Amino acid sequence: MNEDQISEALLSLYGEGNRIVFWNDPDREFEESLTSLDLDGVTLLRADQIPGLEAKIRMEREQPESRFLVYSATHVPLPSEDWLLDIRLYSRTFRADRASIILGELGLQEQSLHSHIQARAKFLGSKDRLTRLKKLVQPTDSIRDLDRKMLAVVTKVDQPEFLGILTALYHAIPDSDLDALPPAWDEIEKYDLLESFWSMVQGQFGYSESFPTLKNLLIRLMVSDFAHSITAELPAALAHLMLPRLFLSSASVCLSQWRDSNSRSDSYDRLSKMVGDALKIDSLLPGMQIEPLLDNKTFLVVEKFIAVSLRDRVTATTATINAEAVKSIAKHRQNGYWADRNRGAIGATREALHAVYDALIAAADLFGLRGEFSTGFDYNSAKAMFDGYATTLHQFDRLYRHFIEAADAATAQGWEILKSLRDGVEDCYTNWFLTNVSLKWGKFVEDELLKEWRVEGVIPQPWFFHKVEAALMESDRRVFVIISDALRYEAAKELVDVLNGTYRIQAEIQPMLGVLPSYTALGMAALLPHSKISYSDKGDVLVDGQSSAAGNRSNILAQKKGVAVKADDLKDMKKDAGREFVKPYEVVYVYHNTIDAIGDSGSTEGKTFEAVRQALTELSDLIRMIMNNLNGTYIYVTADHGFLFQETALDASDKNALTDKPSGALTAKKRYLLGRNLPDSAKAYHGSTAITAGADGDMEFWVPKGNNRFHFVGGSRFVHGGAMLQEITVPLIRVRQIKGDAKSRTSVKNVGVMVTTQSPKITTNRYRFELMQTEKATDRVKPATLDIAVYEGGQAITNIERVTFDSTQDNLDSWKKSVWLSLQKRSYDKKGCYHLILRNAEDGIEVQRVEVSISIAFMDDF
Helix, strand or coil, rough: HHHHHHHHHHHHHHHCCEEEEECCCCCCCCCCHHHCCCCCCCEEEEECCCCHHHHHHHHHHCCCCCCCEEEEEECCCCCHHCCHHHHHCEEECCCCCCHHHHHHHHCCCHHHHHHHHHCHHHHHHHHHHHHHHCCCCCCCCCCCHHHHHHHHHHCCCCCCCCHHHHHHHHHHCCCCCCCCCHHHHHHHCCCCCCHHHHHHHHHHHCCCCCCCCHHHHHHHHHHHHHHHCCCCCCHHHHCCCCCHHHHHHHHHHHHHHHHHHCCHHHHHHHHHHHHHHCHHHHHCCCCCCHHCCCCCCCCHHHHHHHHHHHHHHHHHHHCCCCCCHHHHHHHHHCCCCCCEEEEEEEEHHHHHHHHHHHHHHHHHHHHHHHHCCCCCCCCHHHHHHHHHHHHHHHHHHHHHHHHHHHHHHHHHCCCCCCCHHHHHHHHHHHHHHHHHHHHHHHHHHHHHCCCCCCCCCCCCCCHHHHHHHHHHHHHCCCCEEECCCCCCHHHHHHHHHHHHCCCCEEEEEEEEEEECCCCCHHHHHHHCCCCCCCEEECCCCEEECCCCCHHHHHHHHHHEEEEEEEHHHHHCCCCCHHHHHCCCEEEEEECCCCCHHHHHCCCCCHHHHHHHHHHHHHHHHHHHHHHHHHHHCCEEEEEECCCECCCCCCCCHHECCCCCCCCCCCEECCCCCCCCCCCCCCCCCEEEHHHHHHHHCEEEEEEECCCCECCCCCCCCCEECCCCCHHHHHEEEEEECCHHHHHHHHEEEEEEEEECCCCCCCCCHHHHEEEEEEECCCCEEEEEEEEEEEEEEEECCCCCEEEEECCCCCCCCCCCEEEEEEECCCCCCCCCEEEEEECCCCCCCCEEEEEEEEECCCCCCC
């Protein structure tokens, strides 16, 4: 170092508020330069040339405010021989070698680190590395701390935690080679940090080999995580690869935090697959049960095994299924790592797995619902069965739809594991439910309803406009009517659930008795204002003598100060244009057509349930648009008819073939035939539209009995027009925008969650916390998904577990959940500050923080 560098280094020490600086120079390297140093305002005092007492009096009595450089061309004396020891202890020490300068720059208090700084000269030779290290170093750091932070600099991690350093190294391993090393490994070797690294590994995980490697460490970490998270004996083929039992929790914490990292989880996915393949984990799983594996997240192949095993359990217990148990397992796994759509990088795989579990939940509920009707459908009247469909039986249709949706989503990603279950679900829905419902309901149709098409207490579809008029009189405000073609009752019920989970919106649903035949032209006519419905000679439906076709509906509505508009056209209008458009009218009919447009075509009918999902989203958006942009406060949502749909193609047994079309027939479709003077048929219900739709004239119809079709031309899986409950139970939804003080009752929130473990004191490496919902989940109180872990400062010191609280029951026991957290193996301060923190998994907002104490006498796993 030259004189200028020495002067600069010394002045920096005085600039930090030090009054006295000691400089021992036993080799007399800089003795001749003392008088040339540029130290304005600093008094040079030669401690090797004047008595210690004299120096002490001068610095503390005679010049107590002055700055001194106490130089001695000798070694630092022993404490027992040092007259200036008390001053030396509260002052700073300077050395003129590079290691001493760096020691000062880093602000390190321990002079014993001098030799270690010298040993790390290669690392510290870069100004950039030194600058980055400086940001991490604390004055009280030890040799181990320094090396750990040097490793953090080399691996480019923000926080100098060893687990982060290790996962950063693994994250940088090239794609396809488990033996490959990350680029930073060369630097670790170059800067002599390798020995220190493996020493830290041994302290953290108990891993030690004559020739340690990252690959071997990774294998042992994953085997240990697998062992730690299962409640069965580890397969013998893996036992020798497990870390010492004392360190299992540290392995689990490390991998949990790696999986939880948004920036590094993709490398976990990749490397865990490579390790799983190398260990042939898939060959070790057969014969294992689901429950012992329930908390494991180590390998994707374990997730697949659990999904397949749960499918087999559902398939094998359809008649005696415990639906709640199946749902509990499926939801637990959906919160895990591999089936959570919001984690990791293998999006398609996670989407598929999540969908598989959704399908299993729907199937379990479907089979469970069938169990409730094991003795059949014991309804004694058309009214009882119609009401039964509106309250309960429609759930068969919804659960079937949900299963098919989820199964299709999994299949779209190449996952075929639900094929055998599809057959069981199809048999339950098509062969059992539809068949038995059609037989029971068919008797009521034939014996009661064809003679008098009414159900006590249920609004007939042709009376719908009376509801609109009543709303106009009640509010003297504009009424919007959304008519969604083929919106089935079960789907409309789901729409209501969605709307009732939306702030400032309240919705309620009731069933209407649709017209028969249940086809578009007649259903649409029934919803228009009219005095009478009739048929033209060609079979066209007329409303008060006018055509009820789409192009003429505005003319019909004009008599009631109304207008008709397509949903897409209305949505395309800007806010001001939309308000200007509806301004002249009291009634606005909005026609929406997604389900029927897709389902009622042979080329696209297979996408019917996708169309239902799309329609629900579109209708929800349309309602909000009408409320927000058009000031719509009274909205009705209804349909012209429902539909029947089944996944499997129909065969000849499902066809009531029309070998000869009867004379007088005007229109023949898959589910109905219209004409005049029709004869009776053993294959069809024969009725009059005068009775079933209130139509003037002598128009008659045939509809095939049960859920059969007359023909399959143009598709056969999606149909409507007949008398099945799915076709003629028409939804009527009333939607209101809540304003004023009442809107607070429509606020949406997550269920509250509280930690019920009183004054948590962790005494073992693995500890169970008890938590509980504070209210049940409802339309407006949504399930809460939380990430739960114990933290020290801002750093998790346990695994991070994701748990969903979603009980809709009144039973308090169903509100309770427990979570197991494992601590890293390290020392903990009994008086230290630790917290159990619950964070919303979606946005990371902290929900609750509970102080915990850690008192572990022995670092074990028991």
